[in-house]
Amino acid sequence: MTMTIGQALYNLLNDYFFLNRVHRMLALFANKGENENLRADLEEAQKKIIKLKEKNSALKARLTQLENRVADQFL
Secondary structure (H helix, E strand, O other): OOOOHHHHHHHHHHHHHHHHHHHHHHHHHHHHHHHHHHHHHHHHHHHHHHHHHHHHHHHHHHHHHHHHHHHHHHO
8 A cells, every 4th residue: 555645744743743642641650750759758858857846845945954953053
C-alpha cells in the first residue's frame, strides 16, 4: 500500500502528538514521585522541628531554675 505525502505527514503528526502525550504523562508521574519524596522530607523536618522545640522548652525551664538558684544564693 502506498501512501501519499499528505497521509505520511498525517501519520507523522499523529506519532508526534502521541509521543508528546506519552512524554507529558511520564513527566507527570515523575513529578508525582518527586512530590511524594518532598512531602516525606517535609514531614521528617517537621518532626525534627517539634523535637527541637520540646528540647528548647526543657532547656529554657532548666535555665530558669538555675537563674532562680543563683538569685536565691546572692539575695
